[in-house]
Amino acid sequence: MPGPNNPLRVSLVQFEIAWEDPLANCSFLEERLQQLVNQTDVVVLPEMFSTGFSMNDQGAEIGHGPVTKWLKLMANRLNALVIGSVKYKENNQLFNRCMAITPNGESFIYDKKHLFRMGGEDQIYSAGKDSCIISYQNWNIAPFICYDLRFPVWSRNINLAYDLAIYVANWPAVRSHAWNTLLRARAIENLSYVVGVNRIGQDGNEIQYQGDSALISYLGTDLLNLSKEDTIQTYAISKTDLMEFRAKFPANLDADHFELINKSYF
Numbered sequence: 001m002p003g004p005n006n007p008l009r010v011s012l013v014q015f016e017i018a019w020e021d022p023l024a025n026c027s028f029l030e031e032r033l034q035q036l037v038n039q040t041d042v043v044v045l046p047e048m049f050s051t052g053f054s055m056n057d058q059g060a061e062i063g064h065g066p067v068t069k070w071l072k073l074m075a076n077r078l079n080a081l082v083i084g085s086v087k088y089k090e091n092n093q094l095f096n097r098c099m100a101i102t103p104n105g106e107s108f109i110y111d112k113k114h115l116f117r118m119g120g121e122d123q124i125y126s127a128g129k130d131s132c133i134i135s136y137q138n139w140n141i142a143p144f145i146c147y148d149l150r151f152p153v154w155s156r157n158i159n160l161a162y163d164l165a166i167y168v169a170n171w172p173a174v175r176s177h178a179w180n181t182l183l184r185a186r187a188i189e190n191l192s193y194v195v196g197v198n199r200i201g202q203d204g205n206e207i208q209y210q211g212d213s214a215l216i217s218y219l220g221t222d223l224l225n226l227s228k229e230d231t232i233q234t235y236a237i238s239k240t241d242l243m244e245f246r247a248k249f250p251a252n253l254d255a256d257h258f259e260l261i262n263k264s265y266f
Contacts, residue, residue, distance in 0.1 A: 006137070007236035007239070008041050008137060008237050008239070009042070009236045010041065010044065010164075010234065010235060010236075010237060011036055011042065011043045011044065011232055011234040012197050012213045012215060012224060012226055012232065012234075013029070013033070013043060013197065014199065014213045014226045014229065014231055014232070015029070015046075015200065015230050016201030016202075016230065017049060017050075017199050017203070018052070019204035020051045020054055020204065021059065022051060022059045022067050025049060025050045026066075026070045030070070030074065032232060033078060037077065038078070039234065040080050040234050041080055041081065042081045042083065042141070043080050043081070043082045044083055044084065044166055045082070046170060046198060047096070047145055047198075048085055048086060049086070049168075049199075050086050051086070052170065052199075053119070053207075054087075054203075054204060054205075055123075055124045057087065057089055059087060060086075061087060061097075068099065071084075072101050075105070076103050078103075080103065081141075082100070083098065083099070083100040083134075083143060083166060084168055085112070086099060093126040094124055094126065095112070095126055095128065096125050096145055097109055097110070097111050097112075098110040098111075098112070098143045098168060100143060108143075109132070110132040111128025112125070112127065112146070113128050113129070113148055113151075114148045114154065121147075131154070133161055138239065139239065141164045142155075142157075142162035143166050143168070144165060145167070145168055145169070146168065146171060149169070152186070153260070155186050157190035157191065157192055158255075160252055162190075162192060163193065164192060164193045164194070165186060165190065165195070166196075167186075167194070167195070169196060169197065169199075171209065172207050172208065173210035174208070176210055179196065179198065180214075183216055185220075187218055187219075191218050191245070191246050191252055192218055192242075193216065194215075194216045195213075195215050195216075196212075196213055196214050198210075198211050199211065200229075200230060210228050211226055211228050211229065212228075213225075223237070
């Protein structure tokens with residue numbers, strides 16, 4: 001097990017998602033991800049990486065279905081935490097569910113809290129209520145999904161509960177300025193590394209995506225920026241550097257106190 005100050009290698013996977021075709025997407029990714037075997041610690045896939053952002057139950061995962069099994073297989077094969085969101089059907093409800101699987105098969109889930117009403121997501125999917133912290137290799141990781149990025153209270157790093165926030169997304173190109181701005185704001189205000197992984201290409205609704213996946217430091221500076229490329233890129237982030245900055249600049253001690261009513265939080 002790595003020590004508390006060991007770097008964490010994070011891989012961002014930006015690609016064009018085949019519309020409502022889990023088999024095609026998993027097959028494509030399986031081949032592409034082979035380069036990461038024992039070369040990374042965390043692999044981040046986009047929102048609804050197996051289907052694209054569609055408003056029906058086509059390709060939805062049910063129980064321990066094929067996409068869940070594939071995620072477990074890849075986490076074990078790559079020897080890495082693999083994270084991304086999928087359509088998930090449970091108790092006759094649809095969820096936009098972020099799934100994170102460790103190499104030994106331990107799983108964490110986060111159901112998207114803020115559903116994108118402008119795309120009708122709130123009419124089809126059920127909102128999650130609980131946040132999630134993934135403890136992995138002495139790092140604390142908080143997963144979020146797309147539209148969550150616009151809501152700083154939900155992302156607030158209370159008591160520095162997380163070291164890395166991950167936003168998986170299908171964020172359209174027409175709103176790329178907001179995506180790029182908010183990712184950096186979340187990093188600065190939360191004294192945390194931030195990863196945002198978005199898709200590229202055009203989906204089944206003819207919506208265009210330009211990627212702009214990025215890994216951002218606690219200072220708000222880009223460590224990786226994938227631009228519009230179909231690519232996988234990896235960067236090692238430092239826990240030591242993060243802790244030293246937090247000690248020198250403890251802005252969290254002056255944060256406003258608040259309470260989320262009837263919601264569990266960290």
